[in-house]
Amino acid sequence: MSGYPYGPSQGFAVPPMPSAPPPAPPDGWRAAAVAVLNLSGFGLGYALLRRRLPMAACLAATVVLLFVALPADADGVPGAALALYAVFLLLAAVHGAVAGLRTRLTWPGRAPLALLLGVLLLAVPAGGALWYDDAHEEAVQQALLDRLDKADHLVTAAGRQSFSTARSDYREALEVYRDLAVHHSGSRAADQVPDRMRTYYTTVGAAYGHQRYCEAIEPLKYLRTVPRAMPEKELGSLTRWPDDRLATSLYECGRAGLTAGQDDWVPRFGDLLNTFPRSAPAAKVAPAVDAAVKGAEKDVTGREPCTAVQQLRDLDTRITDLSGTAGNAADDLTKSADRADRSGDAGEYACGVDQYKDRDFDAARKTLEQYVSDNKNGRNRDRAKKIAIGAEVAQTLPAAGKKLPTTASGGSISVTVKNDSPDDVTVLYTGPVTGSFTLKGCGSCKSYSLADTLITGFKPCSSGKNYPQRTLSLPVGTTYFVHKPHGGSTATPASDTAKLRSGYIYTECAYTTRTLGSSS
Numbered sequence: 001m002s003g004y005p006y007g008p009s010q011g012f013a014v015p016p017m018p019s020a021p022p023p024a025p026p027d028g029w030r031a032a033a034v035a036v037l038n039l040s041g042f043g044l045g046y047a048l049l050r051r052r053l054p055m056a057a058c059l060a061a062t063v064v065l066l067f068v069a070l071p072a073d074a075d076g077v078p079g080a081a082l083a084l085y086a087v088f089l090l091l092a093a094v095h096g097a098v099a100g101l102r103t104r105l106t107w108p109g110r111a112p113l114a115l116l117l118g119v120l121l122l123a124v125p126a127g128g129a130l131w132y133d134d135a136h137e138e139a140v141q142q143a144l145l146d147r148l149d150k151a152d153h154l155v156t157a158a159g160r161q162s163f164s165t166a167r168s169d170y171r172e173a174l175e176v177y178r179d180l181a182v183h184h185s186g187s188r189a190a191d192q193v194p195d196r197m198r199t200y201y202t203t204v205g206a207a208y209g210h211q212r213y214c215e216a217i218e219p220l221k222y223l224r225t226v227p228r229a230m231p232e233k234e235l236g237s238l239t240r241w242p243d244d245r246l247a248t249s250l251y252e253c254g255r256a257g258l259t260a261g262q263d264d265w266v267p268r269f270g271d272l273l274n275t276f277p278r279s280a281p282a283a284k285v286a287p288a289v290d291a292a293v294k295g296a297e298k299d300v301t302g303r304e305p306c307t308a309v310q311q312l313r314d315l316d317t318r319i320t321d322l323s324g325t326a327g328n329a330a331d332d333l334t335k336s337a338d339r340a341d342r343s344g345d346a347g348e349y350a351c352g353v354d355q356y357k358d359r360d361f362d363a364a365r366k367t368l369e370q371y372v373s374d375n376k377n378g379r380n381r382d383r384a385k386k387i388a389i390g391a392e393v394a395q396t397l398p399a400a401g402k403k404l405p406t407t408a409s410g411g412s413i414s415v416t417v418k419n420d421s422p423d424d425v426t427v428l429y430t431g432p433v434t435g436s437f438t439l440k441g442c443g444s445c446k447s448y449s450l451a452d453t454l455i456t457g458f459k460p461c462s463s464g465k466n467y468p469q470r471t472l473s474l475p476v477g478t479t480y481f482v483h484k485p486h487g488g489s490t491a492t493p494a495s496d497t498a499k500l501r502s503g504y505i506y507t508e509c510a511y512t513t514r515t516l517g518s519s520s
Contacts, residue, residue, distance in 0.1 A: 033117075034096040039089055040121040041065075045096040054092065061088050144180060144189035151176035152196060159203040163219045170204055170222070174229060181234045193234050201226075201238050208245045213252035217268075220246040244279070247272060251281035251288075258292050261311060266318045273326045286332035289319055293336050297343045305350035306367075312344035345374040349384050353404065356391055361401055365391040383407050390430040393482045396495045400480035405434040411475030413500045418467040420445050420460040420511040424486035427510070429472070431479035438486070439468045439510070447512040461509035476500055483510040 037045035041062040046055035065085050068078070151173040158166035158173070177197060180190045202209070204223055207216035223242040227235060254268030269285050276282050293315055299308035316337050323333035348371035355364035368388035375381055386405040394401030411433060419425050419439040428436045444465055452458060461467055481496045498506060 031096075031098070035093040036119060037117070037121065038092040038096040039125075041089060041125050042121075045092075049096070054095070058089075058092055061085060141188050144184055144187050147176055148180060148189040148192060148196065152199075155196075155200055155203050159206060163204070163207070163215070163222070167222070170200075173200065174226065177234075178229050181231055194236065197230065197235060197238055201241055205242065205245060208249055211252075213249040214256070216249045217246065217253060220249060243276065247276040247279040247281045250275075251284055254285070255288050258288060261314075263318075266322050270322055270325055273322075273329055277327050282329070285326075286329045286336065289315075289322075289333060290336045290339075293319075293340045293343065296340070297347075300343070300347040300350050305347060305354045309344055309347040309351045312340045312347060316340040316344060345371065346378065348374065349378065349380040352384065352387060352391075356387055356394075356401065356404060359394075359398070359401055361391040361394040361398075364388070365395070386430075386434040389428050389436050390434050392484075393428050393430045393480050393495075396482050396493050397480045397497060399497070400430050405430050408433050408475075409435070411473045411500075412502065413474050413476060413504065413506065414471055415474050415479075415498070415500070415506040415508060416469055416471045417481075417508040418461045418469040418510070420465075420467055420509055421485070422446060423512060425510045426484045426486065427470075427508070428482045428484060429474075429479050432475040432477045433479070435472075437470055439470060442467055445511075450513050453513055460511040461507070467509075474500055476502055481508055483508075485512065 034045035034049060037048065038058060042055075042059060046052075046058065062085075065082075154169050154173045154176075158169040161169075163170075177193050177200070180187065181193045184190050201223055204219045205216060207213075207219060220242040224246065227239050232239060250268050250272035254265040254272065257263070257265035257268060269289075272279070272282050273285060293312070296308050296311040296315060299305070299311070302308065319333050319337035319340060323330045323337060326333050348367050352364045352368035352371060355361075355367055365388050368384045368391065371378065371384050372381055372388065378384070383406070386407055390400060390405035417427050417439065419442050422441045422443070422445050424438060424441045426436060426438045442465065445467070448458075448460070478497060478499050481498060482493045483495070484493045494510065496508060498508070500506060
């Protein structure tokens, strides 16, 4: 009988079992299929090769990426994370391809089918990437809209504050609008910037709409600088929006200051004439200034002539300063300045008279002496001289200032004035007639000591000397005399009050001690 023999010590011969399945012949299709399946990010290539640990690593990497990326926001996925994930997938694909080259797949049986499945599964990460890109784009758009909204709120809040306080907020909001327009053009937020800029301009320039012209100047000047930061297409007609408003504000603010007698009207008008020389408001400057001069001229005849004269002096100075930079308006302004100067000179007479009536004799004298100096052909020049003399007399003898001196002259009473002093003396007198003259010093005379003047019977001009003298013809009434020394004399003016009556001859005598005295 054929076969294997049996025996007590014999049996069937069993071949040894292999330690692992024999490797499959190399298959490029299979290697490609494993690589493509691993590129899906789920480690499916490893799954078909029964490699659980590498498959778990692929899934973990994908989960980590999803954790970092979701939910989608404006910042997106960090570039480092994407780079690391891409490198990891490439390594997984290469490693899977090497492993699949000689390892049979658990399913499907044919490698091309597995490759086709891998290609189809690539649609999952590709679709996810497209979805994420859309979600990220929406997040970016929403973030830009949020920035726009914050800038809008900043402008609204700034509009409730003064411009000086809110300037930094306006600049911050403008930077946001500019960034949206320049660096995010095409976004929904950028498309809304032109409308927001219109609101921005009307908010910054709101003071003009409320006719607070002085308050509107600085905001409007600021708005003229905005085109330096914003693209012109975002502003359109807003580029020229502040110009007419600023010109009007400069004029109205300057006119108000001019009317109120403030000091800021010159820089306002100067700014207007230099910045907008051909504007309608600029054409109103010269007439407004001329009207102010005419108003001050009219006030010279009012209750406060000195105030009007001071205003005319101030107008003369300031108009002259303005005309130096006034361009086309310079000629008209120069005429107004000349008129203010002439009117100020003429108005000094009315001012001096008013000061005299107010018994401010020192100021009246100075004002009227200035009037006489400034107006060589003034129609009130002669009387101004008389009133100035009367004011100086009244400084020593206040009773002399009860009546305003006139230009009357002459009289029937003889009054001789002699000088018993070594100093030249100016004799001032006022009353029905006002005048002055100077007596030369007496060469042979000397100053009296105070003790001499206290001696009983002391009487100067009584030694029979040939005293310098002058005889006046004065009318009846009270005449007030003041004898004022000349040069460096320290003597003080002496005075006398003479009540002149018909039938008498009067003598006035001037002498000096440590101070100048008089007797009659």
